Amino acid sequence: MIKEVFKRLVGERVGRIEQEWTFDAKAGIMNAPIVASLKRGGDDKYIFVPTKDGILYALRPSGDVLWSFNSQESKDKVSDVEMMFKEDEIAWNVTSPAVDDLNDDGESEVVFGSESGLLFAVKSNASLLWRFKAGDAIRAQPVICDINGDGKQEIVFGAVDGMVYVLNNKGKLLWSLDAGSPIECKAAFEPKTGQLVVGTDSGRLISISPRGKLLWQFDTGDKITAEPVFVDLKSKGEQNILFGSFDNTLYALDVRGNPVWAYKSEGKICSAACTADVNHDSKPEVFFGSCDNNVYALNSEGSKIWSFETDFWVASSPIVLDIDRDGRLEVVAGSFDHFLYILEAEGAFMLDYMPGVSGVVQQSGSYGNVMTSEPGGFHGKKIWQLKTEGIIVGLTRLTGSKEQVLICTANGRISSVVHTN
Known part of the structure; x- marks a missing residue:
């Protein structure tokens, strides 16, 4: 007890983190879970878990199953020839879903893609609403948004056939655009500018108008799977686009596709960056993981604040929250x-070094006593660490009476982690 009080007095964190529950999907998982409500504007929260065997689970916050939907029951809509060329392990993999009210009935629909090229829209009770067949595998989460300003929701997604698809809320194709390269990246839509951006396997980020016209393109040195993020980096009401590439670089562009800054890591960047103003300077800091094993924190101008090295790749997106409140x-x-x-x-x-205490090695030539360099710098600081049951492929946040971090591992387990005193 005395030790805990002392820690609080000197500003150290107290308590520990621990797993509260674990759900075993009994199949591999490649994509992060999603937390959403099944009612428009509802406070009810459910956890949606996509698996490699084609099953999408909806879990209660306690980790119990609410329902499941098996996409393999739609095998009759996919030819044997198509499936023959799929890798057995991921042949029926499904993406993370988008969850929103498609038809304005107050109930949310759950929309997700599959390796078979089928896009599914499922009702809140797990019954099929409609499905749409793309030209090849769908490997990134779809987006639900009103892209054309008609007051109705549309669904936007890319596929391995290189096409960007936009469907209406009934699953009918409104338009498509050939990006010229496979797409495994979630698109991002900015309603203020009416701009849609998505990355391709050729390393190109493309911007598309609400009517399907190519606005501009920006080339990187390698594949893009990291979802672009719209953010006001300067806090002046002007949006920027943040995204990472397999060329090891995190890019910041303006909405016209001009480079603002770029930060080079030593490994591929596979997933989206996240932003939050953590030092209360009214500007967002930028956080991302890299396959050089590091987590990075940058300021809004693209300069490194700190990094923290783990023992292997950080391929999923980090999250920012106050877990111990x-x-x-x-x-x-x-x-x-x-x-x-x-x-x-x-x-x-x-x-x-310690200014005024540590010695300074004198070199030949003229010098003064005034130190012109900073006496130190910021470094990544670990507070807690928890061993899980496998490779971590995704994280998400579940907020309620307490903060929960949901960990998704490649071997098919979802675990809830909480802070306790």
Whole structure:
């Protein structure tokens, strides 16, 4: 007890993190779970878990199954020839879903794609509403948005056939655009500008108008699977586009496709960056993982604040939240090393030398006594670490009476992690 009080007095974190429950899907998982309500504007929260065997689960916040939908029951809509060329392990894999009210009836629909090329729209009671057949596999989460301003929801997604598809809320094709390369990246839509952006396997980010016209394109050095993120980096009401590439670089563009800055890591960037103002300067900080094993924190101008090294790839997106509800934000990241890391969002300042105490090695030539370099810098600081049962492929946040982090591992397990005192 005395030790805990002392920790609080000196600003150290107290308590621990632990798993509250685990759900075993009994099949591999490639995509992150999603938390959403099954009623428009509802407070009820459910966890949607996509699996490699084609089953989408809806879980209650307790980890119990509400319902499941088996996409393999639509085998008759896919030819044997098509499936013959799919890898057995992922032949029926389904994507993370988009969840929203498609038909304005107050109930949310659940829309997700599959390796078979089928896009499914499922009602809140798990019955099939409609399905749409794309030209090839759908590997990224679809987007539900009113892309053309008609007051009705549309569904936007890309496929491995290189096409961007836009469907109406009844599953009918409105338009499609040939991107010229397979798409495994979730699209992003900015309603203020009416702009749709998506990345391709050729390393090109393309911008599309609400009517399907190509506006501009920006080329990187390698494949893009990381979802683009719209964010006002300068807090001046002007949107920027953040996205990572397999060329190891995180890019910031303006909405016309002009580069603002780029930050080079030492590994591929597979998933979206996240942003949050963690130091209260009214500008967002940028957080992302890389296959150089690091979690990075950048300022809004693209300069590194800190990094934290794990023992393997950080291929999924980090999340920012206050897991212990002490008023300070944490960055939560999962690694292929099987560990969940909870880090100080602002990092920790560490001295490289002690001004006025540490000696300075004198070199030949003229010099003064005034030090022109900073005496130290910020470093990533670990608060807690938790070993999981497999490679972490996705994280998401579930907020209720307490903050929960949902961990998704490649071997098919979803675990809820909470902070306890």
